[in-house]
Amino acid sequence: MKILVVHERYTQPGGEDQVFLDETALLEARGHTVIRYERHNDELAATGRLRQAVETVWSRRAVGQIDALLRRERPDVMHCHNTFPILSPAVHHAAAKRGVATVQTLHNFRLICPQGALRRDGRICEDCVGRTVAAPAVRHACYRGSRAATAATAAMNAVHHTLGTWTTVVDRFVALTEFSRDLFVRAGLPGERIDVKPNFVAPDPGPGPAERTGGVVFVGRLSEEKGLHTLLDAWRRVRSDARLTIVGDGPLGEEVRAAAATDSRITAVGRRPFAEVLERVAAAEALVMPSVWYETFGRTLIEAFAAGTPVIASRLGAMAEIVTDGETGVLFPPGDAAALAAAVDALQSDPPRRRRLGAAARGAYEAGFTADRNYELLRAIYERALARRRPASPALPTASRHAAPA
Structure with missing residues (x-):
């Protein structure tokens, strides 16, 4: 199986970056061909605010680059980890155009909460769960304390909800726990297409010493x-x-x-x-x-x-x-x-x-939580995505009309 793995790295490396590294290595170790498409949040420093707001919703650059990769490499599956804020969920439409099955890992709550953590003013907050437009988040400037930045993220979610990116285009979602899966279902994602696959640790470090001295x-x-x-x-x-x-x-x-x-x-x-x-x-x-x-x-x-x-x-x-x-x-x-x-x-x-x-x-x-168990789950997810794959479409949807020219 040939898999295109898409990920936008964070300025401060974190768990999502490590999962991207672990899963690509796991797939290659099991004999699959992996093509990596990576971008980095550091690119934001060279991008104007208006342009970035537009590309958060629909990145023509990312869509063009992904489309070129799909035409050249002809993967069976495109698996996205992080696409925020540079790549945009529009990359899923590029895959759908080419008849390539798509998978999205739900590493955080960004699709249902512009701030990404379901938290505001020091407490758990679910005010935007189930809303097409996350108006409460914009009102409270939940993302980076900025109404403009929050509005761009809320617009991303609203546009892709309207376009059916989450309900129609993405073939399988990966939630990390049943708890997360239940939240995304409540928010409107199709529960029948959300698989639960936890993260894993590889290589196995083995148990630590019997007598612990590290506090x-x-x-x-x-x-x-x-x-x-x-x-x-x-x-x-x-x-x-x-x-x-x-x-x-x-x-x-x-x-x-x-x-x-x-x-x-x-x-x-x-x-x-x-x-x-x-x-x-x-x-x-x-x-x-x-x-x-x-x-x-x-x-x-x-x-x-x-x-x-x-x-x-x-x-x-x-x-x-x-x-x-x-x-x-x-x-x-x-x-x-x-x-x-x-x-x-x-x-x-x-x-x-x-x-x-x-x-x-x-x-x-x-x-x-071993590599072997995780591979079994991941391969099954890809097979279910392939089973749902649709024929190639002659053109991308008219989603780009929702964004100003970049």
Whole structure:
């Protein structure tokens, strides 16, 4: 099978970029031909605001380049990861024109929330779920604090809803959890075409050492929605000598470093290479994920599982689906610093329980998050997309009339 994989890289590399790398490598290792089409968010710096607003809705450049690739390479499937904001969902129409099956992974909630995280003013927000036009998001300037930028994103969703991009053109969607799938169905995506396929960790790092000396580790963007305030507040309440290592950077970096300067148990190491992150997770007594937003997946969770490291996570969204309370980790109410502190102290005082949870976490990885299992699921998704593939169409739809000339 020949697959064209489309992805727009982020300015700060994150989980979606890693999934793109992992899945393309997985497909090639199984003998498939992979063609990569990549762009980078850094291109935004050289693009005027008006032009970028237009291309967010319908990028003629991306459509032209994708169309040329499709004609030259003749892939069986086009699989898109991130298309925002440079590529635009219009690339799916280019594939439909050529009779190529299309797949879209739903890495975040951008199709139903211009801000992408279903969060506003420090709380979960579903005001735009199910709306063709995300008027509340524009009113509150949810994307980057800008009404103009939010309006461009809302227009992208509205235009492609009207054109049937999501309901007709895309052959299969990939949701990372059942929780995410249910949200997208409520928002109007066709549930019969949404497959659930989690992320995976490869190569298998193997379980970490039996005796852990790395304390508790947090890995992720240092931002409010990741629960950093809850985490730092919890450590002021932790009674044990549990050590906390915070890996990552972001807008709350200074606050994290200030906390580390006043509490000898906290160490902030900033952004680290991926291999080192895995080593730190494998050496940890527990991984903590105190996010206060839904998290479409949380790849760090399964990295911990692969290493046999138990997880302490918020009872919210994907985290509550992946982590089984009392079996592979501990769940606590989101935003509850006292409950998080109590969970840390309880695990710190009970090494045998930590080992049991870690062993079960490793078992969960082996059952559901290996490369072999993921390949089975991904191939089946492609086959279902191919089964729905339509004959080539002589021309693209007249969607470009919805956007000013670029």
